[in-house]
Amino acid sequence: xxxxxxxxxxxxxxxxxxxxxxxxxxxxxxxxxxxxxxxxxxxxxxxxxxxxxxxxxxxxxxxxxxxxxxxxxxxxxxxxxxxxxxxxxxxxxxxxxxxxxxxxxxxxxxxxxxxxxxxxxxxxxxxxxxxxxxxxxxxxxxxxxxxxxxxxxxxxxxxxxxxxxxxxxxxxxxxxxxxxxxxxxxxxxxxxxxxxxxxxxxxxxxxxxxxxxxxxxxx
Amino acid sequence: xxxxxxxxxxxxxxxxxxxxxxxxxxxxxxxxxxxxxxxxxxxxxxxxxxxxxxxxxxxxxxxxxxxxxxxxxxxxxxxxxxxxxxxxxxxxxxxxxxxxxxxxxxxxxxxxxxxxxxxxxxxxxxxxxxxxxxxxxxxxxxxxxxxxxxxxxxxxxxxxxxxxxxxxxxxxxxxxxxxxxxxxxxxxxxxxxxxxxxxxxxxxxxxxxxxxxxxxxxxxxxxxxxxxxx
Numbered sequence: 001x002x003x004x005x006x007x008x009x010x011x012x013x014x015x016x017x018x019x020x021x022x023x024x025x026x027x028x029x030x031x032x033x034x035x036x037x038x039x040x041x042x043x044x045x046x047x048x049x050x051x052x053x054x055x056x057x058x059x060x061x062x063x064x065x066x067x068x069x070x071x072x073x074x075x076x077x078x079x080x081x082x083x084x085x086x087x088x089x090x091x092x093x094x095x096x097x098x099x100x101x102x103x104x105x106x107x108x109x110x111x112x113x114x115x116x117x118x119x120x121x122x123x124x125x126x127x128x129x130x131x132x133x134x135x136x137x138x139x140x141x142x143x144x145x146x147x148x149x150x151x152x153x154x155x156x157x158x159x160x161x162x163x164x165x166x167x168x169x170x171x172x173x174x175x176x177x178x179x180x181x182x183x184x185x186x187x188x189x190x191x192x193x194x195x196x197x198x199x200x201x202x203x204x205x206x207x208x209x210x211x212x213x214x215x216x217x218x219x
Numbered sequence: 220x221x222x223x224x225x226x227x228x229x230x231x232x233x234x235x236x237x238x239x240x241x242x243x244x245x246x247x248x249x250x251x252x253x254x255x256x257x258x259x260x261x262x263x264x265x266x267x268x269x270x271x272x273x274x275x276x277x278x279x280x281x282x283x284x285x286x287x288x289x290x291x292x293x294x295x296x297x298x299x300x301x302x303x304x305x306x307x308x309x310x311x312x313x314x315x316x317x318x319x320x321x322x323x324x325x326x327x328x329x330x331x332x333x334x335x336x337x338x339x340x341x342x343x344x345x346x347x348x349x350x351x352x353x354x355x356x357x358x359x360x361x362x363x364x365x366x367x368x369x370x371x372x373x374x375x376x377x378x379x380x381x382x383x384x385x386x387x388x389x390x391x392x393x394x395x396x397x398x399x400x401x402x403x404x405x406x407x408x409x410x411x412x413x414x415x416x417x418x419x420x421x422x423x424x425x426x427x428x429x430x431x432x433x434x435x436x437x438x439x440x441x442x443x444x445x446x447x448x449x
Contacts, residue, residue: 127380
């Protein structure tokens with residue numbers, strides 16, 4: 001309970017601070033405030049997909065149905081946060097690059113993530129037998145995840161990217177250079193990660209309760 | 220004869236030979252894939268055949284034709300086993316890895332037949348100029364191996380799902396996206412005068428080779444979980 005209140009206060013604080021303090025990158029202006037939300041959303045998306053991947057591998061090794069629930073719940077949340085990151089990224093792209101969609105390598109790779117997990121849920125809905133569904137979707141999730149390095153590391157080197165991920169980490173105009181911006185950013189990162197694990201935990205508990213109710217009605 | 224007394228490749232070859240023989244009794248997959256390819260090619264040629272377009276456009280059109288033709292036929296290899304109820308017999312008589320390799324080989328042959336028909340026709344029926352034939356052939360071969368390597372496991376997955384038709388393309392597209400970006404970039408270079416030959420497209424060729432190796436290796440590891448009945 002305590003940490004839920006803490007999370008609420010932290011999230012509210014991050015939202016207020018993101019708008020009160022000066023924009024993190026002066027040359028871009030107010031549009032750069034989206035940095036406080038877009039990066040944590042994309043980060044949570046990746047964390048969720050990794051959680052889903054680990055659960056899928058565990059399912060194939062151990063065969064416990066709870067791991068399939070874990071994989072499905074995390075993949076659903078990953079999809080949600082990836083959509084949020086795509087939308088916030090597009091708004092930033094419109095403000096700085098001039099169009100919502102430019103086929104920047106980063107946009108290509110996030111679109112592929114959306115397609116993979118869209119296909120993952122399409123596959124799940126097409127199989128009725130539970131164990132078969134769990135097995136096949138776990139195989140697909142692992143197989144699809146293997147292609148991600150190609151899009152994240154290889155394709156961006158073949159094409160020019162305007163995505164400011166390099167400037168954030170290295171250059172002198174980095175928004176993380178100023179202390180208040182770094183504080184807001186890392187608070188936001190913690191808040192979003194906490195939010196993900198909270199929702200994930202809730203959804204998983206609902207899954208377990210539903211499964212138990214189903215068992216009781218069978219008896 | 221006990222299972223282990225013949226080698227892996229010999230078993231894979233036996234599965235492959237059986238599939239080729241089955242195919243040429245009905246010619247279902249060959250007909251589907253060829254007719255789909257030729258029809259799409261005719262539509263493309265009708266629409267843009269007389270126009271002098273950029274090499275980028277030609278290379279994208281060519282791979283769109285190949286991708287969707289492949290989607291119409293490559294799943295058949297596993298769907299047929301489920302539909303004719305022969306999958307269980309195959310499970311009993313052979314280990315899993317040779318089955319994957321045999322089916323992969325069959326799909327590579329199917330794609331090779333498609334490319335042998337479509338690639339020359341495409342160059343004839345459109346205004347695309349081929350500046351580097353050797354590079355083009357290498358790209359087509361690597362692209363086909365990658366395409367077959369990634370989609371054979373997907374075919375095995377969807378053959379066990381209840382809705383088979385549209386799911387194959389939906390599941391395959393995101394996985395094939397890195398391959399498609401690579402082959403389309405490389406084909407553009409083979410079709411343009413300033414492409415730079417093999418050295419100019421070395422990064423794309425590396426991508427195609429590594430993609431095929433990674434996808435086939437992953438398929439070999441994962442195929443067992445798709446194929447074995449629990």
